[in-house]
Amino acid sequence: RLAGLAAVREVASGHGLHLTNTNYTCWLDVDEGTAQRYVGKLQAQQQQLQKVIANLQGRLSNKNYVKSAPKDLVQQTKDQLKNNNDLLSGVTAEIGRFGHIN
Secondary structure: OOOOOOOOOOOOOOOOEEEOOOOOOEEEOOOHHHHHHHHHHHHHHHHHHHHHHHHHHHHHHOHHHHHHOOHHHHHHHHHHHHHHHHHHHHHHHHHHHOOOOO
């Protein structure tokens, strides 16, 4: 009721969006066009995160930046790198769930 689903039915196997945050094996039936658009958005997000990560890694590999910049700024850059790597891992995993769509 909370999700506004018209019906729920048990099937031997499923397709669509695999729901992972549940104790049950569940799929949300999503048409292929919607799934492809979702994967496209994820791939664009993945590319953007990769650019940001490359920029942050470049900054941290610059010895002059690490040596000359205030320590809190260098730490902030390291934290941003970690956060963006975590985001990239999540986006990449989500793309993997839709590998059959591409």
